[in-house]
Amino acid sequence: MSEPDPGPGLREPRQDRSRATRRRLLEAAIECLAEVGWSGSTVAVVAERAGVSRGAAQHHFPTREDLVLSAVEFVSQERLAQLREHAADLPTGPERIRAVIDMVEHMYTGPLFRAAIHLWVAASSDERLRERVLVLEAQVGRETHRVALELLGVDESVAGVREAVQATLDLARGLALANLLSDDSRRRERVLRQWASMLDAALAEASKA
Amino acid sequence: MSEPDPGPGLREPRQDRSRATRRRLLEAAIECLAEVGWSGSTVAVVAERAGVSRGAAQHHFPTREDLVLSAVEFVSQERLAQLREHAADLPTGPERIRAVIDMVEHMYTGPLFRAAIHLWVAASSDERLRERVLVLEAQVGRETHRVALELLGVDESVAGVREAVQATLDLARGLALANLLSDDSRRRERVLRQWASMLDAALAEASKA
Numbered sequence: 001m002s003e004p005d006p007g008p009g010l011r012e013p014r015q016d017r018s019r020a021t022r023r024r025l026l027e028a029a030i031e032c033l034a035e036v037g038w039s040g041s042t043v044a045v046v047a048e049r050a051g052v053s054r055g056a057a058q059h060h061f062p063t064r065e066d067l068v069l070s071a072v073e074f075v076s077q078e079r080l081a082q083l084r085e086h087a088a089d090l091p092t093g094p095e096r097i098r099a100v101i102d103m104v105e106h107m108y109t110g111p112l113f114r115a116a117i118h119l120w121v122a123a124s125s126d127e128r129l130r131e132r133v134l135v136l137e138a139q140v141g142r143e144t145h146r147v148a149l150e151l152l153g154v155d156e157s158v159a160g161v162r163e164a165v166q167a168t169l170d171l172a173r174g175l176a177l178a179n180l181l182s183d184d185s186r187r188r189e190r191v192l193r194q195w196a197s198m199l200d201a202a203l204a205e206a207s208k209a
Numbered sequence: 210m211s212e213p214d215p216g217p218g219l220r221e222p223r224q225d226r227s228r229a230t231r232r233r234l235l236e237a238a239i240e241c242l243a244e245v246g247w248s249g250s251t252v253a254v255v256a257e258r259a260g261v262s263r264g265a266a267q268h269h270f271p272t273r274e275d276l277v278l279s280a281v282e283f284v285s286q287e288r289l290a291q292l293r294e295h296a297a298d299l300p301t302g303p304e305r306i307r308a309v310i311d312m313v314e315h316m317y318t319g320p321l322f323r324a325a326i327h328l329w330v331a332a333s334s335d336e337r338l339r340e341r342v343l344v345l346e347a348q349v350g351r352e353t354h355r356v357a358l359e360l361l362g363v364d365e366s367v368a369g370v371r372e373a374v375q376a377t378l379d380l381a382r383g384l385a386l387a388n389l390l391s392d393d394s395r396r397r398e399r400v401l402r403q404w405a406s407m408l409d410a411a412l413a414e415a416s417k418a
Contacts, residue, residue: 035334036334037330037333037334039248040334117330117386118330118333120386120389120390121246121326121327121330121389123390124246124323124327124389124390125244125245125246125249130390133390134390134391137390160403160406162399163399163400163402163403163404164403164407166396166399166400167380167400167403167404167407169383170380170383170384170387170400171376171379171380171383172383173382173383173386173387174378174379174380174381174382174383174384174385174386175379175383176383177326177329177382177383177386178379178382180329180330180333181329181332181333181339181342181343181346182343187375190371190372190375191372191375191376191379193372194369194372194373194376194411195372195376197369197411198373198376198407198408198410198411199407201407201410201411201414202403202406202407202410205410
């Protein structure tokens, strides 16, 4: 005899628990990677940090590659969704540009991007990992670019807009790297204020042309 | 009896040989770090690449930290000196900005900066290395900033100039990171063209104010 169906009311909590476990592992993987880097972020170490048994962790993510790539993808999607939610609250005019730059800065100087730097560097000397990271990077990069356009409220079919937005994201990446070893926030604040005024002028110029 | 003085004519070649050995080790360390990263760049591996015995390498550089930090310092100084030499040949006007941005891009997307990224990431999870890298980074960072000002021929006492030049170097760092896993040169070319026109406008604006 097969086991009786527990019914949707009982099946649901088990799926919820599995989802919650998965989520704890993904978040712990980002924290771990940001703090101790690639070599210290094994599935066992991340499982312990997440308060999940090693067996359960390996059931969700058989290898460190699977865990870390899923973590960067999941947390990136979550951050981008949060940014999108705030789009409606943004001020208009030059203040909007500064607000968007602050949002981008916040995303790039936090643990997610720190984790991503560790992943990239590990992938640069590991051919198999490199292939997988390139696919993920292209996908997250495209979506980040789209979100930045939405937040700024600009049209990238206008000449120069696409490149100015890309330069903003490249600059944020460079500032994240400068923040890796010490707190660079005071210098960064001045650089970003100047950048906001340059971006404002460039977008105004582009829309006139 | 003490050994007879070999005279300057004979002592010189030995000093030259030692200097040449040191230089080969420093250059090999940058190549090695850029290609295989921190964990693969031991003194023994670098010595082999440089064609120097392990004993001789360890005489010059007792530890990997000594070797890699000396290499990043030496090669950075050399590149900055080369940039300075070209300052006199630079065109004037907006073409000068584009020429300087190309020089900065060339410095940041080559093996030296790739090696520096590996060093930074290794230092981010090694407290002792971190302290030494921060001292080196501050020194090289200051000199790079000074060379960029000289090449652009701008005065950083004018409001906004300092930050615009810093943003240029931060952008170059971000572009270097984007180039770590795949050839990003086509996209980078478009971003830098846009950046040159934004920097040109910002520097012109600053000098008017």
